[in-house]
Amino acid sequence: MADSVFVLRNFLVVSLAMNMCLIWKISYDDEETLTSKWSSWGNLQQKLHHHGSCITGEKNNGRVEEAQDNKRTEILPTTSFGAAPVVPDGGESVVINLDHGDPTMYETFWKQKGEETTVVTSGWQHISYFSDIKNVCWFLEPELVSAITRLHKVVGNAITEGRHLVVGTGSSQLYQAALFALSPPNASQPMNVVSAAPFYSSYPLMTDYLKSGLHKWAGDAHQFNKEKPYIELVTSPNNPDGFTRQDVVKGHKGILIHDLAYYWPQYTPILSPANYDIMLFTVSKSTGHAGSRIGWALVKDREVAKKMTTFIEINTIGVSKDSQIRAAKILQAVAGSCDDDESFFDYSYKVMEKRWKKIREAVDKTELFSLPEFSPETCAFSGRSFGQLPAFAWLKCEGEVEDCESFLRKNKIYTRGGKHFGVSTKFVRISMLCRDTEFALFTERLPAIIS
Amino acid sequence: MADSVFVLRNFLVVSLAMNMCLIWKISYDDEETLTSKWSSWGNLQQKLHHHGSCITGEKNNGRVEEAQDNKRTEILPTTSFGAAPVVPDGGESVVINLDHGDPTMYETFWKQKGEETTVVTSGWQHISYFSDIKNVCWFLEPELVSAITRLHKVVGNAITEGRHLVVGTGSSQLYQAALFALSPPNASQPMNVVSAAPFYSSYPLMTDYLKSGLHKWAGDAHQFNKEKPYIELVTSPNNPDGFTRQDVVKGHKGILIHDLAYYWPQYTPILSPANYDIMLFTVSKSTGHAGSRIGWALVKDREVAKKMTTFIEINTIGVSKDSQIRAAKILQAVAGSCDDDESFFDYSYKVMEKRWKKIREAVDKTELFSLPEFSPETCAFSGRSFGQLPAFAWLKCEGEVEDCESFLRKNKIYTRGGKHFGVSTKFVRISMLCRDTEFALFTERLPAIIS
Known part of the structure; x- marks a missing residue:
């Protein structure tokens, strides 16, 4: 019986391999179709909403959902996790919500990895x-x-x-x-x-x-x-x-x-x-x-x-x-x-490096904002010498703007203000971990802001 | 392109169906081998331990793990969830731990269901x-x-x-x-x-x-x-x-x-x-x-x-x-x-009915214990008329035994005593949801106890 199981297994391996190729081929074809489907702005919005994205519509005022009728609610973030979305009426009115550190940036890497990271759980397990x-x-x-x-x-x-x-x-x-x-x-x-x-x-x-x-x-x-x-x-x-x-x-x-x-x-x-x-x-x-x-x-x-x-x-x-x-x-x-040509940390380091370059360029185009500076040190893991590439940008409103969170909010960029972190309202925290489309929109809008 | 995808999909369906048959055949063969492997008592114990079973060895005294150095620890169960196991030295010294309501009873049903309840999650999802x-x-x-x-x-x-x-x-x-x-x-x-x-x-x-x-x-x-x-x-x-x-x-x-x-x-x-x-x-x-x-x-x-x-x-x-x-x-x-010949609730009702019959027979063989009685009512779901078949047996020590939990513990049956539920120590709660082997061992040991 052991032999017959072995032969069946060999056949199964070949057959499964064929399936993988077919699934890959079908997915690839579907992806092409999908890309063209999502190419228009409205559909992109729809897609992002469907994924609980941090881009939401104008009518979503992102106000504090009253967490508890408690004196301590002032320490809640300015936008709750559960802000209701409204379909935007166009690119101009789109709110970019960078209040939460939702790490959707990493999706792209994991899509590339494929089956190796797929988990299969039977009904009787755990x-x-x-x-x-x-x-x-x-x-x-x-x-x-x-x-x-x-x-x-x-x-x-x-x-x-x-x-x-x-x-x-x-x-x-x-x-x-x-x-x-x-x-x-x-x-x-x-x-x-x-x-x-x-x-x-x-x-x-x-x-x-x-x-x-x-x-x-x-x-x-x-x-x-x-x-x-x-x-x-x-x-x-x-x-x-x-x-x-x-x-x-x-x-x-x-x-x-x-x-x-x-x-x-x-x-x-x-x-x-x-x-x-x-x-x-x-x-x-x-x-x-x-x-x-x-x-x-x-x-x-x-x-x-x-x-x-x-x-x-x-x-x-x-x-x-x-x-x-x-x-x-x-x-x-x-x-x-970490033994591959491009490790997870290589990939994500490169994305973070690129994003920090972009946000610094955006900030440099205006007198209104500043960012912290970090001294380079050598990473014992990668051997690279670099300064921090934080998951959040700690942005300061320079000049006369005292409430940076409200100021950016008027420009439809939602961030979390300094008071929630125990410091001045001249600071805001901005997530650097959103999807590429959102980050691109943000770095376009930031230097266009006028006081 | 849509047509070619359609043809590929048809081929994939046929091929996947073949895989299912092969997987079923191999699993079926493997299961037979496994059953014979686990037939000896020692191995059965090993298997149960491996699954974090409620059967543990004699040296496991199941004492309260000090949850917090707090006056309120008396309301903790007598055995913590994390009691350390010791390999038993034979059937006689095996502790039957029915303190927790670990629902391992259901494993058998879900093993029968197979692929229908298998979940596949890709690395990029959620x-x-x-x-x-x-x-x-x-x-x-x-x-x-x-x-x-x-x-x-x-x-x-x-x-x-x-x-x-x-x-x-x-x-x-x-x-x-x-x-x-x-x-x-x-x-x-x-x-x-x-x-x-x-x-x-x-x-x-x-x-x-x-x-x-x-x-x-x-x-x-x-x-x-x-x-x-x-x-x-x-x-x-x-x-x-x-x-x-x-x-x-x-x-x-x-x-x-x-x-x-x-x-x-x-x-x-x-x-x-x-x-x-x-x-x-x-x-x-x-x-x-x-x-x-x-x-x-x-x-x-x-x-x-x-x-x-x-x-x-x-x-x-x-x-x-x-x-x-x-x-x-x-x-x-x-x-x-619920539309099948035997629904999940049919299956689990039958197991519970059988277990309650068995525990009542075991209790009836001795003067030492009693169980609550329930009046039959008609279930609007199944149409059956029956009295409750609770997930726990609420056992009372009759006669002179005042601390039922300690009494059963001396007989290597771990239960949760009445004081944890705000009532007399003459009562204990016993899980009815463990695996068949454990339940069989329990209903054998219970009527053999002498005061």
């Missing part, structure tokens, strides 16, 4: 709550452990030896898990949580939305009284401004969480493997798979890893196995591509 | 955070909306017309989202949350683990002072005891959340479509896909649905798209199977 009951993080898929460990080794951006891996529903959940793990459960006062301004606009909200008695947002780390216990968030490269960071409080009662979502070679030169107590990463910004909601934490202390696991157990009873399996395949493909 | 920006729940996949709506219509267990659908990372996240949405943000006191004892053991922990200022667990609904504002959780059929429930407080300041995770025709006669303000469901218990972490809420009030969406936005920035797409396919297959 039914159980459990993944690996021997692991501290019992809902973590072993395949994901291998993929993450391999990728960090290949890139050289983080130490994985002797660390406990905790998977989360995005790094947001891991941030909240870390706060839960690090805040004393029976303290008389909630733990202070700080980060140096400008800080990621969601940190205050994620810390305070449940009015927790365990922890509270205490603002800019630069202003913090060092005598109290605190947790300091160090985001490096920083969201929103892209700079490399160290902790700033330097008190003896502090615990650090390092958010390293952007410590990848398309955004910044990798100088050495990061070696901190708690390090957070996410596929959303490393490979672009935001829809999968997979983040991971490398945690030195076993008890902290256990408590973070407990948080996720209570919060969501684990993390989607379907997404973990998919993330594992994607991360393995990224690691594997 | 990259964006967004699913449908026109929807209140902007991260909800339209395919999942169709599948959920169709299934509720086919089964007749819930009204979907005029409801807002909110997807969650399991129904645990939706429960927390509902608390967030229903608790006034600026009240001087946190909102009281109650449920009639015995209540689901995780409710107190999910309500209090962050020491929220928005809501607090206020215990058994029967004991609640009706003059204060409150949220009452109505779980029907109830976890742990399987009874149909109504709200009990009947105060004028109350808001209800209906947890209908078990309101499906394999567990209970469907009497009429549920029609409440907030109804929670989950694939974990309806189809058995716990690893996907997909739950949904049907919400009457748009503002409540918006606030629940905001909670999930802050908590995890949406819900895995990979799992949503998969859940949509599974739910469509379940709805579609």
Whole structure:
């Protein structure tokens, strides 16, 4: 019987190969048709809307959706994730929404990769709550452990030896898990949580939305009284401004969480493997798979890893196995591509370099705006010497414009204003990770703005 | 070109059909080999361990993993999700862990379904955070909306017309989202949350683990002072005891959340479509896909649905798209199977009926235990007349045994004791959803126990 199965298998391989060729041929033909179909402006808009694009119509005012009837809503971004779209009436009235860091830029690369990154899941797979009951993080898929460990080794951006891996529903959940793990459960006062301004606009909200008695947002780390216990968030490269960071409080009662979502070679030169107590990463910004909601934490202390696991157990009873399996395949493909002619990081570095060149050219054409400057350093991964190429442009309105967000909004460019990051309204954060068409439109419109 | 694509497509269909036959033939042959491979006891154990089974070795004492150094840890289940396994030294020393409701029972059905429920995801799909920006729940996949709506219509267990659908990372996240949405943000006191004892053991922990200022667990609904504002959780059929429930407080300041995770025709006669303000469901218990972490809420009030969406936005920035797409396919297959000779609900009803017959026979062989009795009612879906067949057996130790959980534990059966559900330690909750081998072992061991 084994022989007959072998013969059948050979036949199947040949037949499947023929199928692949046919599918490729049909897709290729369809793509040509599709390209011509989408060539008109209206259809392009339709296509982008269908994909939940950041280009929306004029009538979409992008106003804050009242998140909660709560005093703390001022820390919400100016446009909610769920702003309703309206079909635009033409190119002129199109709103370019660069408020969110939706990483659709990466779609093009993954379309080129094809079958290698396709995941096939049968109806009976991953039914159980459990993944690996021997692991501290019992809902973590072993395949994901291998993929993450391999990728960090290949890139050289983080130490994985002797660390406990905790998977989360995005790094947001891991941030909240870390706060839960690090805040004393029976303290008389909630733990202070700080980060140096400008800080990621969601940190205050994620810390305070449940009015927790365990922890509270205490603002800019630069202003913090060092005598109290605190947790300091160090985001490096920083969201929103892209700079490399160290902790700033330097008190003896502090615990650090390092958010390293952007410590990848398309955004910044990798100088050495990061070696901190708690390090957070996410596929959303490393490979672009935001829809999968997979983040991971490398945690030195076993008890902290256990408590973070407990948080996720209570919060969501684990993390989607379907997404973990998919993330594992994607991360393995990224690691594997580093031996190819053009690796994932080569490709994405080149896109980021090109976009930063374009936005700097656009800004240079006018006196109205400025951007941060970064000194070149040599990346240990690629050998290239370059300055940061952040996922967000931290744009400043020069001259008399005080509210840069409103100013750009009048010109139908939606961004997130400085006040959400704990600094002046003269600054805005602009996503650099949208699709090519949106980025091109943005860099055309920016220098055409007059005060 | 269109013609040539058409011809190629026809050829592809024929070729793919041939592949299907080949795959089926090879799988069938492989399955035979596999069955003989796993026939020995040792290997069966290995297989179960590999799947994170609820059978673990003797040395696994299943002790509480200290979830948080918090006074409230007493409300944690007696065994954590992440208990470490030890290879057993023989059949006698095997621990049967029926503490969790891990729905591995359903694997057999889904293995039979084959390709129809297989999901294929390309590397470039579902990259964006967004699913449908026109929807209140902007991260909800339209395919999942169709599948959920169709299934509720086919089964007749819930009204979907005029409801807002909110997807969650399991129904645990939706429960927390509902608390967030229903608790006034600026009240001087946190909102009281109650449920009639015995209540689901995780409710107190999910309500209090962050020491929220928005809501607090206020215990058994029967004991609640009706003059204060409150949220009452109505779980029907109830976890742990399987009874149909109504709200009990009947105060004028109350808001209800209906947890209908078990309101499906394999567990209970469907009497009429549920029609409440907030109804929670989950694939974990309806189809058995716990690893996907997909739950949904049907919400009457748009503002409540918006606030629940905001909670999930802050908590995890949406819900895995990979799992949503998969859940949509599974739910469509379940709805579609209702026209087949044996529908998913027929199959699972028969398994539950058989198991309940077996556990009642086992309990009848001894004077030590008793089980609840349920009166038969006619199911509007199946036309069958039957009494509840709950996902958990709510077993009582009769006679002198006061701590039923410890008593069974000495006999290497792990269950969850009554105190976790707010009632006497004479009761335990036992999962009825494990694999056949585990259930057979359990119903053999139970009547052999002597006091």
